[in-house]
Amino acid sequence: MTQLTQINAQELQKNLFDSYEQFQEKAITKRRFGHATLVNLLEKLKSNPLFDVQIAEKSTEGRAIYQVKVGNGPIKVLLWSQMHGNEATATMALMDIFNFLGKDTPAYSDFKKTLLERCTFYVVPMLNPDGAEAWSRYTALGIDMNRDALALQTPEGRLLKKLVKTLKPDFGFNLHDKDRRYSAGQTGNLATMSFLATAYNEAQEVNDVRKKAMQVIVQMNRGLQQYLPNCVGKWPSDFEPRAFGDNIQKWGTSLILIESGGFKNDPEKQYIRKLNYISILSALNAVATKSYVNETTETYDALPVNEKAIFDLIIRNVTIQKGKVSYVADIAINRGEEPVSGDDDFVNTSTVEEIGDMSVFFGTDEIDGKGLTIQAKKEISLGMKADFTLLKNDEVKYVIKNGVIQ
Incomplete structure (x- = not known):
């Protein structure tokens, strides 16, 4: 043979x-x-x-x-x-x-x-x-x-x-x-x-x-x-x-x-x-x-x-405002899908999964947020939809819409 x-x-x-x-x-x-x-x-x-x-x-x-x-x-x-x-x-x-x-x-x-x-x-x-x-x-x-x-x-x-x-x-x-x-x-x-x-x-x-x-x-x-x-x-x-x-x-x-x-x-x-x-x-x-x-x-x-070492998006060293407190942390975001009933399709979703030290994890996409401030319609919290902007000196540097970098 x-x-x-x-x-x-x-x-x-x-x-x-x-x-x-x-x-x-x-x-x-x-x-x-x-x-x-x-x-x-x-x-x-x-x-x-x-x-x-x-x-x-x-x-x-x-x-x-x-x-x-x-x-x-x-x-x-x-x-x-x-x-x-x-x-x-x-x-x-x-x-x-x-x-x-x-x-x-x-x-x-x-x-x-x-x-x-x-x-x-x-x-x-x-x-x-x-x-x-x-x-x-x-x-x-x-x-x-x-x-x-x-x-x-x-x-x-x-x-x-x-x-x-x-x-x-x-x-x-x-x-x-x-x-x-x-x-x-x-x-x-x-x-x-x-x-x-x-x-x-x-x-x-x-x-x-x-x-x-x-x-x-x-x-x-x-x-x-x-x-x-x-x-x-x-x-x-x-x-x-x-x-x-x-x-x-x-x-x-x-x-x-x-x-x-x-x-x-x-x-x-x-x-x-x-x-x-x-x-x-x-x-x-x-x-x-x-x-x-x-x-x-x-x-x-x-x-x-x-x-399980990877998130869809990690923003590193970004400044976050929580009430009167300002601090620097990483934000890990995952994107998801919800099936549409009766249709062979999905609705895209996103979730803030982690806030803190993500140094031992990796992002499929990553943003170096050093010197940037995160701005959203409401305070950043776990489980929220990932819709926000990243600012530097009040100028928009990145727009994140439903967990995707625009």
Whole structure:
């Protein structure tokens, strides 16, 4: 069996990155989209004989949960996204991957042949369609299905357990989003993407099953460093006995968790979607060619663990007036989103999160407020909306509107 070298694996990611727009699913342009959009795309996919598209289960509220099968090789790979309904970045990337596999592109014919002859892929995009429709982490029962691996109280959880037990996949990919403000270690670098080979016991031991997941992650990270230098993290590996990822690793499938975080000026996560696309395809290449076997777990261990070290905006050393008291402090601000009921959209929000010494934290955006005075319609306080101006000698230097520098 021909194995790609590390250099060729990186070249593959670069080629995938450069040609991405050919395969990007144009029907999805923002991360909040409904179940109907997904259904339309998957129903169209049925016209391509390469794909076997089936309804695998119905959700609590009766929505179809689809499974897509592609390939006919001996290595079985199970991928699922949106077990948390409001985590849609990887679902977008999976639609792009379907386009990649389904299009006749001579430049990638050998690569696709390798994937589809050596692997069989089982994909469940939008495992929690009720949560996706409500833009909620939880299922319609109010249960976090990623804590339902033992009790199996949800139809979505029962489906995932059934797929793992009947298919017995060699590899699994558990695709998530996380808070965009996680950092790669205690740094100011956003952990735009993070990985984890989930623990299968409290001792966090490494057996052959978990080791393979670590080795694949090493290859994924190496390629991503071209586009995210020092911005790839590792999710904390604490064992959670109710979680699917931890149990699936215990049940014998090499489980890779992918968490999509934040990237500056990418609110709809379209750049992160692209990075998911190249990362997942490069991982599938590593699985198909077994090029991961020479990787060391030490490289995996060296990945920085996710920390909460970043705010959206920090104004440092600004003068604040509180009644008759004037003092100098830092102000940390976070921006948020409130979903619009009945619409695939958000209302932007902002909050003053901290006032004081923020010297051990970082801002995605920062302002040096030394010599500046903050002015607002009411006194600055925790929890208030971030609307104010920064003055120097009564002259406006900065305008902050809803937490954004104007």
